[in-house]
Amino acid sequence: MKRVYLDHAATTPVDPEVAEAMARVFREVPGNPSSIYAEGRAARALVDRARDEVASALGATPAEIVFTSGGTEADNLALRGTLKARRWENKEGPGLVISTIEHHAVLDTAEDLERHAHVRVTRVGVDREGRVDPADVERALGDGTVLVSIMHGNNEIGTLQPIERIGAICRERGVTFHSDAVQTVGALPFDVRRIPVDLVSVNAHKFYGPKGVGALYVRKGTRVATMQTGGGQEKGRRTGTENVAGIVGLGTAMRLAAERRDAESARQARLRDRLIAGVRTRVPDAILNGHPTERLPNNASFCFPGTQGEALVIALDLEGFSASSGSACTSGNTEPSHVLLALGLEPSVAQGSLRLTVGRETTEADVDALLHALPPIVERLRSISAVPV
């Protein structure tokens, strides 16, 4: 059975050019970038080139890029590193402002800092379409606030946040601004010369790069303390021998994504719109999660009342489609998605969520096949369901 992969928000397949660039590193460049002899210099040159590629795609300077093991580590470094560096600035403890729909890498890190590091965390809610109101962020800023962390594009519902306006408010108030842009970098233009943001998390495997490597953009002058100690790599901000092949993969994937972005994102947005319109026609009471227009170009997220997300995912899997659900049971997590609940959805409705995310290899025929397969599945699960629709 030909499978149709519609879960590009979870991960993307590695681009063949990226895989080849990485394989060349494994085969031909055995050195440690910290070594000063030939093999080390060769590895260092590759890391430097990748740093240039990542910096160039973001409009940053190479010195502002810190390589990490992925998005989660970049988020942790942004939050923990900033609050550690500035922990003495307020006697009641430094303040952190986040939204209620952040990725767990931010949400749970904030909670951990709140419990164990005397950080005062303020959580800003969202409207029914998942948008943070910049005025709410402004109201949340207190005397001791040192950091605001608001994601750019939400991984579950696809809503884009007005980070330019939030960043402008933070800048005016002298507060550091971090944005988890793991879902958007590679898919949308992201230029730190235009967006007033100080810290940006990036993850290679969301744009056809390898898993296990990412980066944190750190605007020049932003104070971030290291979370681990050791040999002092990455200017001491993220020590440990560099993942040379992974970093080369990140740089290559970033360059390719920037080259292809405009045409490819427009193509994916057309597929997304076809998917949304098709689902709405065939399952009229489906609820579109997230903002109707301000959303990731590849994300279509729905709730189908009277169904349960895990059952939708398994039923689609059996018919050859890969999709995901933010609802109960999908990943051993028995709580309904915090993002869907933050939109104000009833827990029983939030349970019937399905996220479909298209990618580079997705075709119109794939979308149409999904539109053919999905309605009978929804109907069947509803006929079994104990919940009246």
Next chain:
Amino acid sequence: MSQEYSAATIAHFTEPRNVGAVEDPDGKGSDANPSCGDRTTITIRLRDGRVEAARFRTFGCTAAIAAASALTDLAIDRTADEAATIDPGDLIRVLGGLPTRKEACALMAVGALRAALIDAKVKKSSASIQAAKATGG
């Protein structure tokens, strides 16, 4: 294909047996898993102390649906007392095993069936009390 679930579980999920509700049931029972919000309702009809019909409705995951389907199949044709002794372990064996974190789904199905059997018992005894009262006995 889903490697997580056995072929038996998938079969009960894709083509569940006994979906719906028994008309004028002798017993009706529900159970829910509060941690995930799944719930199952089972209705039964008894004849001469045996489960003649059992039907279910489940709002829940693959395992919850498959467990209710397999359990109603197991219960039919057993005496009410026998049906009440089916335990989650029996059901999991019939399903060819469940992922550990899904074992609660078998518990929920068994809970709904036992509640339906108790409901039938209570209804029967209150009916006989009413009958006794009516005849002045």
